[in-house]
Amino acid sequence: MSDAGDFDDYLKTLGRLTSHVDPTASTPEAERITTATGSLGELLDTDVAGLAAWVRDHPADVPVLGLAVGLSQEKLKNVLRDRFGTTGWHGVARTQPVDLVTWLDTEFDLVRMLRTQLERTYTFADILVARAGSRVTATRAGASGRRIEDEIESIAQDLGLDYTTRSRFTGRNGRTAPADLIIGDPDTADIVVAAKGFDSTGSKLTDAVREIEEMAEVRLPRQLVLAVIDGIGWKSRQSDLRRIHQLWADRQIDGMYTLVSLDRFREDVREFATLRRLI
Structure with a gap:
């Protein structure tokens, strides 16, 4: 030695060890979120019934609802395990869509949070505030x-x-x-x-x-x-x-x-x- x-x-x-990441560059995950939020915006009613139908038809996009109430994907898995005994949102969305959305609304105020954010106009300052809390840094x-x-x-x-x-x-x-x-x-x-x-x-x-x-x-x-x-x-x-x-x-x-x-x-x-x- x-x-x-x-x-x-x-x-x-x-x-x-890590290269600089352009925060404006698109990624597959960003594209999925964009598509999911687009379909959410097209809902006639963002109430429990409407959202339950949406998660049943879009089970892979449940994490977008988590993001809407401030849950990272890891935190979403943890609370799902605690409530439903599984981290697999796909299965819960397909088999218990009403229970899933009702629980998200009761525990995290999903319906109100979603309506408020869908109707709000965001500024550049809002973008920077959100970016400061991004999980990209941890990743x-x-x-x-x-x-x-x-x-x-x-x-x-x-x-x-x-x-x-x-x-x-x-x-x-x-x-x-x-x-x-x-x-x-x-x-x-x-x-x-x-x-x-x-x-x-x-x-x-x-x-x-x-x-x-x-x-x-x-x-x-x-x-x-x-x-x-x-x-x-x-x-x-x-x-x-x-x-x-x-x-x-x-x-x-x-x-x-x-x-x-x-x-x-x-x-x-x-x-x-x-x-x-x-x-």
């Missing part, structure tokens, strides 16, 4: 983290290693710690890897540091602990990034990489796996 380099040199290798944040996970998983596959993703491994005194990639049986892991990519900032970066510190604390001497860290969000939380780098400098973890140094990550994993006769 290579020695820890200078922190500032590492900082310079951090790059953006892209998740995608940035998964990019690193996908890259290191691909390396494990290419090397022919047995691995587990997003689980816990067992270390000192039977204690466990989280890892994004575990090579070998999680109970007797040989190599464990943290993959932490963020283009935005927030407490999640501190949580990521704690996970890596937990990995370092739990590890057995025979276990290789690596961290792949990238994304411009870390540039705003340099104190957190320094804590990880210090673990590397103190040899509490064995390597720290960014996406641009994945070739070195691959070679370090291959070398250790060869020594342990994993490949």
Whole structure:
């Protein structure tokens, strides 16, 4: 394994994980929402009976009603599970359309909210307010983290290693710690890897540091602990990034990489796996 380099040199290798998204560009989801709201606007009566008939004929568009009352798709699934015992709005819309709409109206004031919004004229300020609360940011944040996970998983596959993703491994005194990639049986892991990519900032970066510190604390001497860290969000939380780098400098973890140094990550994993006769 290579020695820890200078922190500032590492900082310079951090790059953006997600590309800029044009907020005015259309997407398949946007097209579906546009079509659904168009058909809603054509309803003669936006009362419970009219909406029940609409969801029966358009079961795939139930999330649009959720958006009308402020429910994201994930929140809609959660409340459906609580009320109907399923997250599948298609089935509920087909078999219980009246119950579904009645419940949405009782719990979330659907009819009034829908009528108010269909009749309202929106300004540019309204667009920006809505965009500020968009779930696009959360989706892209998740995608940035998964990019690193996908890259290191691909390396494990290419090397022919047995691995587990997003689980816990067992270390000192039977204690466990989280890892994004575990090579070998999680109970007797040989190599464990943290993959932490963020283009935005927030407490999640501190949580990521704690996970890596937990990995370092739990590890057995025979276990290789690596961290792949990238994304411009870390540039705003340099104190957190320094804590990880210090673990590397103190040899509490064995390597720290960014996406641009994945070739070195691959070679370090291959070398250790060869020594342990994993490949």
